[in-house]
Structure formats: structure tokens, C-alpha cells
Amino acid sequence: MLMEEFRRKRVSAEVAAKAVHSGDWVEMGFGANMPRILEAALAERKEELFDVKARGGLLLAPLKMLELDPEGEHFTWLSYHLSGIERKYAQLGKAFYIPIKYSELPRYLRENLQTDVAMFQSAPMDEHGYFNFGVTISHFAAAISKARTVIIEINEDMPRVHGGYDHAIHISQVDYVVEGGHMGVPIVPEAEPSLVDRQIAEHLLPEIEDGSCIQLGIGGMPQALGKMIAQSDLKDLGVHSEMIADAYVDMFEAGVVNNKRKQRDLGRMVYTLAMGTQKLYDFLHDNTAIAAYPVDYTNDPWIASQNDKLISINSALEIDLSGQVCSETVGQAIFSGSGGQLDFVEAAYRSKGGKSFICLPSTYKDKSGQIQSRIKPLMTNGAVITDTRTTVQYVVTEYGKVNLKGLSTWQRAEQLIFLAHPKFREDLISEAEKLKIWRQSSKR
Incomplete structure (x- = not known):
């Protein structure tokens, strides 16, 4: 029939x-x-x-x-x-x-x-x-x-x-x-982590505890962190993520991820979107450790946050001294999209023992090859705000990490300037003074 x-x-x-x-x-x-x-x-x-x-x-x-x-x-x-x-x-x-x-x-x-x-x-x-x-x-x-x-x-x-x-x-x-016959599944090669990617990952690894439930994005830094997690002595990690890539296979096969301490979908790795190499696609096939859901389940902050110690790690293009984050445009030019970043920023903070991290290199090279700071006094004209300053928790660059929750405007400016490349810190302090968000007694 x-x-x-x-x-x-x-x-x-x-x-x-x-x-x-x-x-x-x-x-x-x-x-x-x-x-x-x-x-x-x-x-x-x-x-x-x-x-x-x-x-x-x-x-x-x-x-x-x-x-x-x-x-x-x-x-x-x-x-x-x-x-x-x-x-x-x-x-x-x-x-x-x-x-x-x-x-x-x-x-x-x-x-x-x-x-x-x-x-x-x-x-x-x-x-x-x-x-x-x-x-x-x-x-x-x-x-x-x-x-x-x-x-x-x-x-x-x-x-x-x-x-x-x-x-x-x-x-x-x-x-x-x-x-369509045998068409293959598009391969997305594993990104090669840069030195900065590894430095940022090293700041993140100590924040992950046994029993944490993780959400990583895709790219060099998450790939570097995934390999570090796979080689660590962490135990009983879970996965509840919008997207999964090859790094999750490494963590599962190393025995670090087993999903045994999750509060939802116990024993199963939750995702809605997967892109990677054939290693990932082979891992997904007929694997009872997987639970694939629509995005209004995986990314619903209320659902995701029911997993304790939810660790959310996402990237950004720039951040201003108030803590506003742009992850989707370069000035007025669209670069990618907001995706589920805000969903997991909210979910991780709501989670019992959860932590949300926005990660970015401190600098980039402009079209003329000059180094520019990703930490700016004010957002670049036309930049779209992906995460408001009130939603952002941790910010991480290769120079360290800071928790912005509860900090005043001058404390935010001070802490974010410490995360900037040393070349730009004095200029950022001068701009913070003009914006009236630099305390006179703060040390340079």
C-alpha cells in the first residue's frame, strides 16, 4: 500500500x-x-x-x-x-x-x-x-x-x-x-583554529564543570575548545545545541560527553542542524544517542534552560563599551544573521549554574591591512545589535574574560578595555572619558 x-x-x-x-x-x-x-x-x-x-x-x-x-x-x-x-x-x-x-x-x-x-x-x-x-x-x-x-x-x-x-x-x-540517487551530503571541513582561537578556548575550558550541558557554534574557536574538552578529564557532559559539528563527535567518542546528567532528553544529544565532514554524518546515522528536534524546541530558552549548567558559547564581530554585541553585520553590510545566539544567551543565564559566553578576537584587519579593535567606544555606524547590553553575561577575548552582569557603565567600560588589544586601550580610555563612562579614580 x-x-x-x-x-x-x-x-x-x-x-x-x-x-x-x-x-x-x-x-x-x-x-x-x-x-x-x-x-x-x-x-x-x-x-x-x-x-x-x-x-x-x-x-x-x-x-x-x-x-x-x-x-x-x-x-x-x-x-x-x-x-x-x-x-x-x-x-x-x-x-x-x-x-x-x-x-x-x-x-x-x-x-x-x-x-x-x-x-x-x-x-x-x-x-x-x-x-x-x-x-x-x-x-x-x-x-x-x-x-x-x-x-x-x-x-x-x-x-x-x-x-x-x-x-x-x-x-x-x-x-x-x-x-536523486547517491548525491552525497555537503562537506563542511573542520576549521583550523588560529593561535587566538586557542587562547580564547583556554580561557573557556576552566569554566566547564563535570555534568555541564554545552552548546558550541561552528568555527576555529569552538573546534579548538571541542578538542580540548575531548582531551580533558571532564566527565558526564551533555549536549543541547542548535547546531552540531565534528567537535561533538570527538567529545562523544572520547567518553567525555555521555548525556547522563541532563534534566531533559536524558542520555541523548539534542540538535536541530548539523554541518561537518562525513565523520559527523556517519555518527548521526541510526544513532540512538541522538535526538533531532525542530528549532522551536532546541532553541526555546525555557526548554534549553531546564538543563543545569548549560554552557553557551557564541562568537561576535564587535562589542561596544556598554556591552552591546553585534554578531551579524560589518557596519551596514550584512555578514551572517542573528541565528539562535540570543536564544542561548538567555537560556544559559536562566539555567541553574549556567553561563553564557560571547567570544571574539580583540582585533581584525581592515581592507587596507591595518589592525582595528573589535572593542569600540560606540558601535560602528549601521551595526545591528544582536544582544542587548542587559542580556550579555561573559565576554571573552584572547586577553581574558569578564562577567558583565550587574556592572555599572564605568565598570563595564573598564573591564572591556582590559580585554582589548593593548595598542587600543589608551584611545578607548580617552573615548570612555568623553562618553562620561570612565571614573576619574580608575587607574590607567
Whole structure:
């Protein structure tokens, strides 16, 4: 019976793509779940379609839709979180950012956004008629609940993951199935940590206790910290994270992570989005230690904070002397997105014994090659505030860490200046004096 329904709904990508009409809003994959064959088939319909708005994010490969449509008359890309590819599209006016608080994204889709067609990549249908989303769960179920037409692109190489809920879709909810064969899952290489990444990680490691529940981002610093944790004598760590990468495999295989002391999802590693190497994807496949959930579960501060000693570690682009954090723009130019950073900043602080860390190198090089401070008197003109000064707890650079909670304006300025590169400290003090946030009796 299930196979009869499968065969009835199985079509070519070209046929499935005809479900999209001019003016439609199309919800596509996210991260490693982009429906590549369907996207290419949709691009080939360029001359038939106008004003199609496609949503997704974290692109790991260029979109043929945009490459074949240089004037943007046929397709527009709207991103929940920009990758490097999408930043280039945004500069060309072909892509636009959708500001989100990631935990709220499913609600946006159910209440605020129009979705005409939803197309996602999945693992092959199982014996019970379910297509497993594998590496990305995120907001897919919410989009499907509102779509006129639902299309699944099967990737034979997609891991099948165990989940909490909304990690799979039944054949009865699907309108078309497109078989993609063995497509592989996009590889995101492990970032090579820099010296500064390792220095920041060294400041963080002592803050993690036995029984802590951790959330790490992706990049050189989290990778460095993950390896340090894997080689440490820490015990009984848990994982409740928006995203998981290769570092989590290292920690699990070292026996440091076992999820035995969690207050929610005991014994299971919780995530909604995974990107990494084949090592990660092999680890996820049919692993009963995994619990894949939609993002309104993983990132809900009330849910995440029920795990004691929740440690949240996220990165930033700049911070001002009041403690405001920008993690998504460089001045007025969009860089990535807010993602779930604020969700976990709030969750970790609410957690019993929890700690939230915002990490950033103290400096960067501008376009002319000159070193500039990431700690600034005031935010760069046009910079978007990701975390307000009242929500930020710990700030960490290669020069140390500080807990901003409860500190006055002059104490914040003083402590943050101590985290800045020595080259910029005197100038920052002078600016703090002009802003009336430097106490006269403070030592230089």
C-alpha cells in the first residue's frame, strides 16, 4: 500500500518543478538539506516564471536560479542566515536577509509568512512510509503545514536520524517525490583554529564543570575548545545545541560527553542542524544517542534552560563599551544573521549554574591591512545589535574574560578595555572619558 502511494507520487524533477507558479513563495532547504536537483529544474524554467521568491539559508553551493537570472526578474533568494555565497548574492542585490530569532522561525511560518510550495531533501522512505530529514530538522514541519504543494527530493546518502518529533514526514503528507540517487551530503571541513582561537578556548575550558550541558557554534574557536574538552578529564557532559559539528563527535567518542546528567532528553544529544565532514554524518546515522528536534524546541530558552549548567558559547564581530554585541553585520553590510545566539544567551543565564559566553578576537584587519579593535567606544555606524547590553553575561577575548552582569557603565567600560588589544586601550580610555563612562579614580 505504501509503495503504491510512493510510485504514484514519484515524478521527475522537471515535473515536480512545474508545481511552482509565477509569484509563488517557495520554502527550500537549509544548510546541507538543499534540494539540488529540484533547484536546478526550477532554474531551467526561468523563462516561464517571474517573481518567484525562494526562502532558505546557509547555502553551501551557488544557486543555479540566481546564476541564470542576472537581472533578478525571475527569482529572488531570501535567507534566514547568510553563508559566504549568500553574502556575495546580497551585495549584488540578488539575496535579502530575513531577521529572525531562530527559536521563533516555525511560528513565523505558521502565522506570518506565505508558503506556496515546500521542497526539501530527505533520506529514502522507510518501511513505515516516513522520509527522515536527517542532518537538518529546523523549521521544515512548520513550512510543510502551510504549503499548497510538498515535494521531497530523496538523497540516498542522507543519514537517518532518531528524533524527538518533526524529524520526518509521512508519504501521505507529500505531493511529489523525486529520486536523486547517491548525491552525497555537503562537506563542511573542520576549521583550523588560529593561535587566538586557542587562547580564547583556554580561557573557556576552566569554566566547564563535570555534568555541564554545552552548546558550541561552528568555527576555529569552538573546534579548538571541542578538542580540548575531548582531551580533558571532564566527565558526564551533555549536549543541547542548535547546531552540531565534528567537535561533538570527538567529545562523544572520547567518553567525555555521555548525556547522563541532563534534566531533559536524558542520555541523548539534542540538535536541530548539523554541518561537518562525513565523520559527523556517519555518527548521526541510526544513532540512538541522538535526538533531532525542530528549532522551536532546541532553541526555546525555557526548554534549553531546564538543563543545569548549560554552557553557551557564541562568537561576535564587535562589542561596544556598554556591552552591546553585534554578531551579524560589518557596519551596514550584512555578514551572517542573528541565528539562535540570543536564544542561548538567555537560556544559559536562566539555567541553574549556567553561563553564557560571547567570544571574539580583540582585533581584525581592515581592507587596507591595518589592525582595528573589535572593542569600540560606540558601535560602528549601521551595526545591528544582536544582544542587548542587559542580556550579555561573559565576554571573552584572547586577553581574558569578564562577567558583565550587574556592572555599572564605568565598570563595564573598564573591564572591556582590559580585554582589548593593548595598542587600543589608551584611545578607548580617552573615548570612555568623553562618553562620561570612565571614573576619574580608575587607574590607567
